[in-house]
Amino acid sequence: AAVTTTKYFMPRLLGPFCAQYPGIDIALEVVNRDRLLERLARNQDDLYVMGVPPEGLDIEREPFMDNPLVVLAPASHPLARRKRIRFPELANEPFIVRERGSGTRLTIERAFQERNVPLKIRVELGSNEAIKQAVAGGLGLALLSQSTLSHDPSQSEVSILNVEGFPIKRSWYVVRPRDKQPSVVANAFLEFLRTHVQLLTPRS
Numbered sequence: 001a002a003v004t005t006t007k008y009f010m011p012r013l014l015g016p017f018c019a020q021y022p023g024i025d026i027a028l029e030v031v032n033r034d035r036l037l038e039r040l041a042r043n044q045d046d047l048y049v050m051g052v053p054p055e056g057l058d059i060e061r062e063p064f065m066d067n068p069l070v071v072l073a074p075a076s077h078p079l080a081r082r083k084r085i086r087f088p089e090l091a092n093e094p095f096i097v098r099e100r101g102s103g104t105r106l107t108i109e110r111a112f113q114e115r116n117v118p119l120k121i122r123v124e125l126g127s128n129e130a131i132k133q134a135v136a137g138g139l140g141l142a143l144l145s146q147s148t149l150s151h152d153p154s155q156s157e158v159s160i161l162n163v164e165g166f167p168i169k170r171s172w173y174v175v176r177p178r179d180k181q182p183s184v185v186a187n188a189f190l191e192f193l194r195t196h197v198q199l200l201t202p203r204s
């Protein structure tokens, strides 16, 4: 199972994985972080891929790829032309945010809280795609994983802002319960993930 934002790269791995192991049946659940944690608590899946592993659970976590968080604005926004934006300047801007329960939302709320800057939420949308379109349409700014920007033709309508301290450096993790003996298939997938990460990073 993998969080929503991984839909930009995790499915890419399935083709080459199944080509290498044609006898294996696979299933990939794509849900937000809260739903993923419920599945983890119920021990429903072999492996979990997420950006913000839970604290206080007996899990193994392995970072496998960078997951930078960037600030997006409409390309026509005055801040898009600025070289170095101070984070407190974002207090004046309306933000489009993911739903509660999303790892992205959690990270944004923490980022503003840690910097003591109020977060002005204009609207909440349950999809990264919808958020990018809303930013392009001028509704506000957004903080999203850079993973959401790969392979996207509408990207030129949004700009990544040059904000001090950004991109926030994070990782994508593969997580599993420590006490669960991984299946042979789960181990094969994990090894495949480790050795094929280059398939997941967008080509420029």
Ligand code: PGA
Pocket (backbone or CB within 6 Å): 003, 004, 005, 006, 031, 032, 033, 034, 050, 051, 052, 098, 101, 102, 103, 104, 105, 145
């Ligand atoms: P999300 O998770 O898709 O639920 O926002 C992303 C993340 O954990 O970074």
